[in-house]
Amino acid sequence: MATDVTIPAKTDVLIIGAGPAGIFCALSLLERGDGRQITMVEKGLPIERRSCPKEQIGHCVNCHPCRITTGFSGAGAFSDGKLSLSYEVGGDLPELIGPDLAQETISRCDQVYLDFGADPHVEGIEHPEEVAKIRRRAIGAGLKLVDCPIRHLGTERAQEIYGRIQQHLIDAGVTILFEHECLDLMVERLTSGPVCTGAFVRPMKGSSSAHTVRAKKVVVATGRRGASWLADACEAHGIGHEPGPMDMGVRVEVRNEVMEDVNNVLYESKLVGYPNPFRDKVRTFCQNPGGFVSQENYDNGLAVVNGHSYKDRKSHNTNLAVLCTQHFQEPFDRPIAYAQRVGTLMNMLGAGHILVQRFGDILDGKRTWRKELRRSNVVPTLPDAEPGDITSAMPYRAMTDIVEFIKAVDQVVPGFAASETLLYAPELKFYSNRVRMTERFETNVANLHCLGDSSGWTRGLMMASVMGMLMGEWLD
DSSP states (O other), X not given: OOOOOOOOSEEEEEEEOOSHXXXXXXXXXXXXXXXXXXXXXXXXXXXXXXXXXXXXXSSOOOOSSOTTTSSTTGGGGGSOOEEXXXXXXXXXXXXXXXXXXXXXHHXXXXXXXXXXXXXXXXXXXXXXXXXXXXXXXXXXXXXXXXXXXXXXXXXXXXXXXXXXXXXXXXXXXXXXXXTEEEEEEEEEEETTEEEEEXXXXXXXXXXXXXXXXXXXXXXXXXXXXXXXXXXXXXXXXTOOEEEOOEEEEXXXXXXXXXXXXXXXXXXXXXXXXXXTTTOOEEEEEEEEETOEEEEEEOGGGOEEEEEEOOSSOOOSEEEEEEEEEEOOXXXXXOHHHHHHHHHHHHHHHTTTSOEEEEHHHHHHTOOOOHHXXXXXXXXXXXXXXXXXXXXXXXXXXXXXXXXXXXXXXXXHSTTTTOTTOEEEXXXXXXXXXXXXXXXXXXXXXXXXXXXXXXGTSBOSHHHXXXXXXXXXXXXX
């Protein structure tokens, strides 16, 4: 598919970012059928060209931009492809729009995914008695089990589904500027207040000159990948925002046998706890039965860990994130920068690679060596992860939260806190900057709207899709 589309001088709606929020905003606008010209700016590649070289050569080559985190459908195309079908999962959007509207819109977004080929099977609703047993163990461990039906797309199937959506948008006349970056927003200061009138867009290759794209409405939907960019834009243009909570943690990997009961009954166990001594919120996230640990690259070469789960390709392990949420107080207001610094320290210790350490070694106060991994039951599914010492870079508070939480989960899932359980780091979620907006996603800058994970209000595919659908319906 050709990507040399001419940059328009003006458009009706300019959507910055072609992740789930931007995609569903465009779909929703098309559904209205009012003929508005829609232009999307995407830093990465179209879906059919998004392939990670690591699959062929076995190690990360630091593509710029990273093909896992950028491109049509954003990180969603290379994620495990799970749609959480409960408003209780996926961020704080229900606080803004209300839980009833959030749940109703989840159902409508889910139908769109089904229409484009998602698997009709829903995980986590077929074994209520077994779920009750898991819940009793969770209560005994001081944890909360959050019920959440899951529609599992699978990494490879997600790419197929988003490929159909991409073609649908193009066939409907949406202009998608692949391999183009938004350098900055155009914000004019009028007597009535600030107004966004467009953006400065530049091709990633070839000419380095920026093009002015004027727009009646500008929708920023840059995802976790663009959260730092949006935070800088908020500072530069006076867009109302505040520091949101920061999620930092590790990705845990165990044998499938350890997670067998939970995998079979729930597919994804969403456990939440507030362990002593700090009582911070700690939770499991993005569980991948038979999955693979993966690396994602962000700006300035920052490598962070994630996990994938395929429909047809399986490993002997299950991986999931353990994330601790921290709320910073005044005068500190740069949680994204804080998380980036921690991640950079870990990358330094791993010589640019993801760090991996056995849980038993953490408890024993020693680093992990590669020879120790070779004789373990748990064979790492991220083979180029560097054995080392996560505790040398992870802040004490976060590390304590993680260790105590893993011990609690072991009461729910015996064997979870085994000595050979693997912890990979850093697992960081860049959505700490929260844009202030009304329940109809209006910012203090006229004609500017912010959606999805970069806005700080959503976390994950489904809730970002919800925000995009509603934006398309509400955009005047």
